[in-house]
Amino acid sequence: MIEFRNVSFSYDKERQVLKGVSFSIGEGESVGLIGANGAGKSTIMKLLLGLLEPTDGSVLVKGTPVSKSSLAEVRRTLGFVLQDSDDQMFMPKVADDMMFAPLNYGLPRNEAEARVDEVLARLGIQDLKERYNHRISGGEKRMAAIATILVMQPEAILMDEPTSALDPFNRRMIINTVKDLKQTKLIASHDLDMILDTCSRVILLSGGEIAADGPADAILRDRALLEANRMELPLSLALQV
Amino acid sequence: MNRLQKALLEMSELDRLTAMDSPVHRLSPLAKLLVTIVYIVVTVSFGKYDLSRLVVMVLYPVLAFSLSGIPVSTCFYKLRIAIPLVIFVGLFNPLFDKAPLLHIGNVAVSGGVVSMLTLVLKGIFSLMASFILVATTPIDRICAALRKLHVPSMLVTLLLLTFRYAGVMMQEAAVMSDAYRLRAPGQKGVHISAWGSFTGQLLLRSMDRAERLYASMQLRGFRGEFDYAGPVPFTLRDAIFLIVCAAVFILFRTVDIAALIGGLFVR
Amino acid sequence: MHMADALLAPAVAGTMYVASAAVAGHSIYKLKKDDNPAKLPVMAVAAAMVFAGQMINYTIPGTGSSGHLCGGMMLSALLGPQAGFLSMIVVLVIQCLFFADGGLLALGANVWNMAFYGCFVGYYLIWRPIMRSRLFGSGKGAQRCRIILASILGCVITLQLGALSVVIETSLSGITDLPFGAFAALMQPIHLAIGLVEGLITSAVLCFVFEARSELLQEVDVSGAGASKVSLKGVVAILAIVALVVGGGLSLLASSNPDGLEWALFGNTEAGYSQNMGLDEEDFGVSSKAAETAESIQESTSFLPDYAFPDSDSPAGTSVSGIVGSAIVAALAVVICLIGGFFRKKRKERKV
Numbered sequence: 001m002i003e004f005r006n007v008s009f010s011y012d013k014e015r016q017v018l019k020g021v022s023f024s025i026g027e028g029e030s031v032g033l034i035g036a037n038g039a040g041k042s043t044i045m046k047l048l049l050g051l052l053e054p055t056d057g058s059v060l061v062k063g064t065p066v067s068k069s070s071l072a073e074v075r076r077t078l079g080f081v082l083q084d085s086d087d088q089m090f091m092p093k094v095a096d097d098m099m100f101a102p103l104n105y106g107l108p109r110n111e112a113e114a115r116v117d118e119v120l121a122r123l124g125i126q127d128l129k130e131r132y133n134h135r136i137s138g139g140e141k142r143m144a145a146i147a148t149i150l151v152m153q154p155e156a157i158l159m160d161e162p163t164s165a166l167d168p169f170n171r172r173m174i175i176n177t178v179k180d181l182k183q184t185k186l187i188a189s190h191d192l193d194m195i196l197d198t199c200s201r202v203i204l205l206s207g208g209e210i211a212a213d214g215p216a217d218a219i220l221r222d223r224a225l226l227e228a229n230r231m232e233l234p235l236s237l238a239l240q241v
Numbered sequence: 242m243n244r245l246q247k248a249l250l251e252m253s254e255l256d257r258l259t260a261m262d263s264p265v266h267r268l269s270p271l272a273k274l275l276v277t278i279v280y281i282v283v284t285v286s287f288g289k290y291d292l293s294r295l296v297v298m299v300l301y302p303v304l305a306f307s308l309s310g311i312p313v314s315t316c317f318y319k320l321r322i323a324i325p326l327v328i329f330v331g332l333f334n335p336l337f338d339k340a341p342l343l344h345i346g347n348v349a350v351s352g353g354v355v356s357m358l359t360l361v362l363k364g365i366f367s368l369m370a371s372f373i374l375v376a377t378t379p380i381d382r383i384c385a386a387l388r389k390l391h392v393p394s395m396l397v398t399l400l401l402l403t404f405r406y407a408g409v410m411m412q413e414a415a416v417m418s419d420a421y422r423l424r425a426p427g428q429k430g431v432h433i434s435a436w437g438s439f440t441g442q443l444l445l446r447s448m449d450r451a452e453r454l455y456a457s458m459q460l461r462g463f464r465g466e467f468d469y470a471g472p473v474p475f476t477l478r479d480a481i482f483l484i485v486c487a488a489v490f491i492l493f494r495t496v497d498i499a500a501l502i503g504g505l506f507v508r
Numbered sequence: 509m510h511m512a513d514a515l516l517a518p519a520v521a522g523t524m525y526v527a528s529a530a531v532a533g534h535s536i537y538k539l540k541k542d543d544n545p546a547k548l549p550v551m552a553v554a555a556a557m558v559f560a561g562q563m564i565n566y567t568i569p570g571t572g573s574s575g576h577l578c579g580g581m582m583l584s585a586l587l588g589p590q591a592g593f594l595s596m597i598v599v600l601v602i603q604c605l606f607f608a609d610g611g612l613l614a615l616g617a618n619v620w621n622m623a624f625y626g627c628f629v630g631y632y633l634i635w636r637p638i639m640r641s642r643l644f645g646s647g648k649g650a651q652r653c654r655i656i657l658a659s660i661l662g663c664v665i666t667l668q669l670g671a672l673s674v675v676i677e678t679s680l681s682g683i684t685d686l687p688f689g690a691f692a693a694l695m696q697p698i699h700l701a702i703g704l705v706e707g708l709i710t711s712a713v714l715c716f717v718f719e720a721r722s723e724l725l726q727e728v729d730v731s732g733a734g735a736s737k738v739s740l741k742g743v744v745a746i747l748a749i750v751a752l753v754v755g756g757g758l759s760l761l762a763s764s765n766p767d768g769l770e771w772a773l774f775g776n777t778e779a780g781y782s783q784n785m786g787l788d789e790e791d792f793g794v795s796s797k798a799a800e801t802a803e804s805i806q807e808s809t810s811f812l813p814d815y816a817f818p819d820s821d822s823p824a825g826t827s828v829s830g831i832v833g834s835a836i837v838a839a840l841a842v843v844i845c846l847i848g849g850f851f852r853k854k855r856k857e858r859k860v
Contacts, residue, residue, distance in 0.1 A: 051456050072462075080460050086409050087453040090402055090549075092381035096471075104462030132379070134408045135256055152461065244563045252606055281613045282518045289683055293830030296837050303841040313845055319608035323512045330515060330684045330691075337685035345831065353685060360683055364514035371513075371612045375605045383605070393536050395548070396594060402552030403559070403598040410553070410560040418564060430565030430574040436709050440561050440577065441716030444586075447557035448724060451550040458549060465545035503833030 001027045001156055001184050002048065007057035009043055017043045019208045020057070025156075030185040032195035032216060035205030036230035041188040044205075045158055048186075049080055062155075076105065079154030079183075083161040085141040089133040094144045097133065101152045112151075119150045123177060139170030146177060156184035163191045192234040196220050204229055243422070245415035251318075252408060258311055258376040265309035265373070270382040271389050272479035276486045277374045281367045283490040289356040290342060293499040295363065301486065302369035309377050316372040320365065327364040331357040380404050385471040398467065406450075414443055509578075509670055509699070510603065510618055513611030517681035524677065525616030531624055532597060535590035547591055554586055555595035559602060566709055575705035580626015581635070581662040582710050586717075588726050589631035596623035621673045625666040631726075634662040639727040651728065655714050660707030667703035671695040 003024040010016045046052040059066045091097040102112035163171045202219045204212040206229045287295045338353030558579035565574040584592030603609040610618045638658040644650035
């Protein structure tokens, strides 16, 4: 589904953000992307979405390299949920925002509306439909942002810090929602408990390189590995020991 | 509470008002917009001494407030911004125009006083009318009406986006100024040494946000234009409202209703 | 400088609408031709930022008062004149709709007075020539000096033009008896001060942006290579315009010599007007409706006795009936208000 082949990226000569990163993610996998601030998590997301171009190596989505000509197709395949929902929700109402992508992709209005209703029902947030984006709470906004991506019916979903700055209840709601998603998932986060709950595999980045790549259970239990890379054990596992 | 937070409160108060339900809320935004424009044009077109004829115009906003269930008081808070310049200009009229225009008992009233009052009333009335429009019509409905009036889609889209982010940026600026004040006790505003960096930081943050916003639009298939125009229903009721209002305003403008009513009682 | 509807006659307001719409049309056409989809979100967020930035108080050293940002100059330096103009329009629309700052009918005039001068005159006649010139030499320091000069000159000149337009538009509308010269003499000097402060704020912000991310600014030479042709002539021409405008304002001031009362009046209302949003500690929407209604009625009636001129001996008033009629209409208005309030209370009670 997603493949990085020896990808390097730098903004300028001095700052090498990614150094020869290679990994691949299969259909239906859910992968957590963890690492300290500045380890290169967001860069990987941006490269995947074609918002940045690799200085070296190639990024493939469903076997096609991400390039100018394949951009439209890649972006239809991947849905990206941004960290700050305010960046994502720019229309007046939640429903308008959800209609934005389907209409851009040429879906007739009534079909788009049907999709919107279907997604809202699936997430159990029908009450948000006619609400104004500037009047809904942080947790509601996060759910709505996920909804705006789901209406595109992407084959894979990328998420940047989906649980940041949420209260425990809303965090749990997001985690349950993410767990229920059938698509391929790539989730960048510092919330290791959430990663443990939602992902079966973890890629640990450090200084622009992959420090570890393997089953979530193994990596997230490896205290020495995590601490060497400026992370710590997920709270739920730390308490068990 | 700082000024930004107050402004945010003011905006959310308007949100609360637009979320209410009443016959006025249910009218088509297009009809309301047109009636408001006709009302303001007619109101400001009265002659400078037409005080008594102008007074009749108060009936539209007062009726609209009453029917919509919006307390008139909410709109008077807004006057503090609009009225000072009007009063300033008006205050000079009594000083320059001292010729008596009419007598009440044995008190003569000068033309300047009448023209000043007329001016201030025009200001208050037109403000009341625009307030009724925004207090009963959410911004996206107003924008849809603007599209119906063929205002270019780029401008309407820009208005919607700006409105959406005005709240977000105000929130950011409010947090920044709180943070500033906590470390600068006793300062009323931003000190000159921070003039550039304070707003500059806000500006850089806004540019970063614009970048993320553009990315999020691109990722959802944005190709340079999106036309936001929700449906604008325009029923028979709206047409009647528009025609009746326009007719009544023009009647008020051409016939001196106040004098007619007064004539029934005097002499 | 936001004008209310009452200050304009429909013909003047309409003319200004047409003028502003023409400039907006040109701007949209130009932006569509440039076809840069990334511009729209930047314009929106920049406009939102200016809108928020206008509510920040800047303490003016040595005085108790504070200055504010208007934003036309800043937006055009960041976005270019066309995009800056459209962004200023939406800022003004939001101010007009949601904060009653400037009227709906007066919008055309307000756009012209603030956005057109700030963006187009400010950009083409001030910002671009100065930034392209080699004034103060070359190098980073010189560029910073040019930014400061352009910001201050730009704000002062465009505000002078705006204030003058307010005077012209109001006078043409025939709603004031204040002679044109005296009105201008009041408006121009005040806006000279406001413009200076705004210029200083704008220059501080733009210098900060120049240090942090110079590529955001229009016409700023990022590469450090030589700028285009020296246009010292342009700069001189601009300085001449400044001298003319300032000199004109000052001579008007000198010739009319308004007395102290008028100055005090102006100073007071002006202070209130520049503080505009929410510095006063009024309760917001909390005070009782009845009190407000009473106040509004009082407002519209109480002037009469105070301003009467008992010594005049002209023939009896022609429209006593008009006054009586007005009083009846006013009473009717109050009754409508009260009925509305009564039903609202009922409805509320029923809900409870």
